[in-house]
Every structure is written in structure tokens, then in C-alpha cells.
Amino acid sequence: MQRFFAKETLQRLFASFYAETVPETPETPARPKDDDTPPLSPRSLRGLAHPLRMRLLAMLREDGPATASGLAARLGESSGATSYHLRQLASYGFVEDDPDRGTGRERWWRAVHRGSRVESFEEFERHPDPEVRGALTTFLHHHAASHAEQLSTWLGTMDDWPDEWRSTWDISDFSVRLTPRLARELGEKVHALIDSYRGRVPEQTEDSARVRIHFHAFPRRTD
Structure with missing residues (x-):
């Protein structure tokens, strides 16, 4: 498998807090319902923007129900x-x-x-309340x-995985000249591609694992 570790960068190890992985079945719809990924409001953003709260919520979304002590x-x-x-x-x-x-106890x-x-x-960036801007x-x-x-955890533990999985990971970069419209189009196509894989592998399928996908796309100045 060819990998690129140079200037050409669009990482294909993507993940998003906005749509964390949950156990899926073949009946899972390709795209989540809007009420299953509600938009953040200025109030809810202020309530969420705390490092420990974000980690707690990410764990509950990723791994399922848990107790405070766990x-x-x-x-x-x-x-x-x-x-x-x-x-x-x-x-x-x-x-x-x-x-x-x-x-009664837990x-x-x-x-x-x-x-x-x-x-x-x-x-949020232009919100008149500085607390909202700070929360963002x-x-x-x-x-x-x-x-x-x-990503660092994967790099430190990948030797624990079978050869089949160690040959699938990627940390490629790409640099592409785009207009704002094409950059938005690229992002939409990447999201649609990822969504097309949801529900294809039922939970407990032999040799399957949850794969974290990180997508970062942003412009860079060249002057």
C-alpha cells in the first residue's frame, strides 16, 4: 500500500466529534437523521466547551452507557x-x-x-457574547x-494489531489548489463517501473493528 508523508496533504485517518461512531446494524440509514445530530446553539456550545465534558460525551457516544465511577x-x-x-x-x-x-446504587x-x-x-465567531466566542x-x-x-495512540499501539490491520492504516497528505466552492464540494463528497460505508458491517462481525476517520481541510497562505 502506497503512503505519502510529504507536503501533499489531505489526511485520510479522519474522525469527527460531530458524528461519533455508534454500534450499527445493516438497517442503519446511510445518513443520520437531523434529530440524531442536532446543531449546537450558543447556549449548548457554552455548556459543552470544557475539555472533560467533551471527553465524557465522546466516550459515551463511542463506547455506550457508563457510570461516573467507570x-x-x-x-x-x-x-x-x-x-x-x-x-x-x-x-x-x-x-x-x-x-x-x-x-439504586449506580x-x-x-x-x-x-x-x-x-x-x-x-x-459563533461573530457572536456578540465573548463567552460564546471563547467557547468556540x-x-x-x-x-x-x-x-x-x-493518532498518537494508534502509532504507539499498532504493533498489537494483526498484519491485516497494520497494512490498512493511512496518514497521507495532499495539497490541492481550490476555490471556496470546490473546497466545500470536496468536503461534502468526502462526508458522503464515509456515510456510504455506515451499516455495511454489523456489530460483532469477525475481524471487524471500529475505524476512526479524521478529515482536516483548510487553506494555507503561500506568501
């Missing part, structure tokens, strides 16, 4: 801290109690939606840091 153990945090931030996430509508798992939490999306970054900066920088962390 999440604390995985993240190296105190259960008091995870409990507090889970309650904050619940107040903004991101998580809720899991009635099928909760007991409170189980689950994600309400498969993901979240940003319909217009300009809405926090959100984006933590999101980018989580991508780097996931």
Missing part, C-alpha cells in the same frame, strides 16, 4: 468531577439516565444523540487535540 477510572479523574460534569451535560441535553441499567449515563453538528461557524475556541482546540491524541 468513566473516572478510565480518564484518571475523580468520580466527583465526572459526576458533576455529567450532570452539567445532562442540563444542556447531551446525556441522560439510562433506565435499562440504572440501579447511576448509568448514556448519550442522547449520536453526534452534534455546527451549521455555521460564523454564527476551546471547543475547536480540544477537538483538534483529541484527533492528535487518537
Whole structure:
């Protein structure tokens, strides 16, 4: 498999906080329903833009329901801290109690939606409330840091995987001259391509794994 580690860059190891992976079946629709990936509002962005809350929500979306103590153990945090931030996430509508798992002694939490999306970054970048603009900066920088962390984890653990998986990963770069319209078109086509693979492999399929996909596309000055 040919790989490119030069200037030509469009990474094909993509992932998105806006539509985290969840267990899928062959009946899963190709694209998520809008109510399963609701848009962030200025209020919900302020409630989410905290590094620990973003990690907690990402874990619940990726791995399914969990308790505050279980999440604390995985993240190296105190259960008091995870409990507090889970309650904050619940107040903004991101998580809720899991009635099928909760007991009198343990409170189980689950994600309400498969993901979240940003319909217009300009809405937040130009918002009159500086707290909203600051929340966007926090959100984006933590999101980018989580991508780097996931890639670093793969690089450090890929020897634990079978040869078949070690021959499939990619960290290619490409540089393409585009107009804003074509850049938007490229992004839409990449998202559509990824969506076309959803639901093709049922959970528990032998030799299958969840694959994280990171897509970063942005202009660069050449002067």
C-alpha cells in the first residue's frame, strides 16, 4: 500500500466529534437523521466547551452507557468531577439516565444523540457574547487535540494489531489548489463517501473493528 508523508496533504485517518461512531446494524440509514445530530446553539456550545465534558460525551457516544465511577477510572479523574460534569451535560441535553441499567446504587449515563453538528461557524465567531466566542475556541482546540491524541495512540499501539490491520492504516497528505466552492464540494463528497460505508458491517462481525476517520481541510497562505 502506497503512503505519502510529504507536503501533499489531505489526511485520510479522519474522525469527527460531530458524528461519533455508534454500534450499527445493516438497517442503519446511510445518513443520520437531523434529530440524531442536532446543531449546537450558543447556549449548548457554552455548556459543552470544557475539555472533560467533551471527553465524557465522546466516550459515551463511542463506547455506550457508563457510570461516573467507570468513566473516572478510565480518564484518571475523580468520580466527583465526572459526576458533576455529567450532570452539567445532562442540563444542556447531551446525556441522560439510562433506565435499562440504572440501579439504586449506580447511576448509568448514556448519550442522547449520536453526534452534534455546527451549521455555521460564523454564527459563533461573530457572536456578540465573548463567552460564546471563547467557547468556540476551546471547543475547536480540544477537538483538534483529541484527533492528535487518537493518532498518537494508534502509532504507539499498532504493533498489537494483526498484519491485516497494520497494512490498512493511512496518514497521507495532499495539497490541492481550490476555490471556496470546490473546497466545500470536496468536503461534502468526502462526508458522503464515509456515510456510504455506515451499516455495511454489523456489530460483532469477525475481524471487524471500529475505524476512526479524521478529515482536516483548510487553506494555507503561500506568501
